[in-house]
Amino acid sequence: MDFDLPLLLFWLKKLASVLLLPPLLPLLPIALGLLLLRRRRRLGLTLAWGGLLLALLLVTPGPVNRLLTPLEPPPLEMAAIGDAGAIVVLAAGKRQNAPEYGGETINRLSLERLRYGARLARETGLPLLVTGGAPTGGLAEADLMAASLQQDFGLAPRWVENASRDTRQNAELSAALLREAGIHKVLLVTHAAHMRRAQEAFEAAGLDVVAAPTAWLGQAVEGAEDRLHLPSASAAYAGWFALHEWLGLLAYRLSR
Structure with a gap:
């Protein structure tokens, strides 16, 4: 079987995205913070609460729309x-x-x-x-x-x-x-x-x-939760999409 370097790099990129995107991304500092509670309580609490806050921001329409606005262009004329x-x-x-x-x-x-x-x-x-x-x-x-x-x-x-x-x-x-x-x-x-x-x-x-x-995601109203600016499944998906694109743009910059 021939070694396929591009395919390997593709799967490494996918693995990295799993770690750097929701739902795993905010869970990592939470888990690390809980592990540090006994030895370094202040740092552990900071990490755990920071991860919880990040998880909340990435499923709430307002913060998610702020991530999406610079990404989404106007419709085609x-x-x-x-x-x-x-x-x-x-x-x-x-x-x-x-x-x-x-x-x-x-x-x-x-x-x-x-x-x-x-x-x-x-x-x-x-x-x-x-x-x-x-x-x-x-x-x-x-x-x-x-x-x-x-x-x-x-x-x-x-x-x-x-x-x-x-x-x-x-x-x-x-x-x-x-x-x-x-x-x-x-x-x-x-x-x-x-x-x-x-x-x-x-x-x-x-x-x-x-x-x-x-298919714009920013400012989209999908349900009652979004209209009330409450955390929702549609906002969670839009947050994942937005963060995925920002990471992709960063990767483009770093690979130039």
């Missing part, structure tokens, strides 16, 4: 499309156990992006590129997106990039396909909170990017 030559839709994962679809299918995040990409394709007439590999095995996310486009939206992508493992590879491999077709400007479709990092990656790959964000 059609006048900004100009001479864009294609629409690029980024995958966001899949459901491996979907018996109602005969096996695997795209998850709800990929579907949100795909739906908006299909809408833009109909409004602009631009060809579609879907991008996403299969880092965890099975069918590539881009192949599942292509199938959903055809079956659910009556559209066919012109390009299917199915070898990438992360956003940077989405950008590099998609840019290579588009350059062969003479395309240098694209509409980039992804979640609003992911757009800043995705746009950086695609521009670094040499493409001129027009942001076409979808």
Whole structure:
């Protein structure tokens, strides 16, 4: 069996994200603080209460929205499309156990992006590129997106990039396909909170990017708890997403 360094790095990155993101992130200082209570009580209490406060902040709409606001751009204005030559839709994962679809299918995040990409394709007439590999095995996310486009939206992508493992590879491999077709400007479709990092990656790959964000999480009202600014499940998910993107941006800076 050949040693796959990129795959190893991918899984190391995933492991690091488990430690640096909720729900484990705030539990670590709490656990460490409890372990230190006997020997260094003040430090132990500080860590434990600090972890509890962090956990609370990351599930409360107000603090979470403050994390999201700098990440999420405004909606696409059609006048900004100009001479864009294609629409690029980024995958966001899949459901491996979907018996109602005969096996695997795209998850709800990929579907949100795909739906908006299909809408833009109909409004602009631009060809579609879907991008996403299969880092965890099975069918590539881009192949599942292509199938959903055809079956659910009556559209066919012109390009299917199915070898990438992360956003940077989405950008590099998609840019290579588009350059062969003479395309240098694209509409980039992804979640609003992911757009800043995705746009950086695609521009670094040499493409001129027009942001076409979808599915805003900041200021979203999902239920009574959010309207009352109380901790909620939707705020917890948005907090995880926001922190994930900030860590991703930091990783980009450190790897330059």
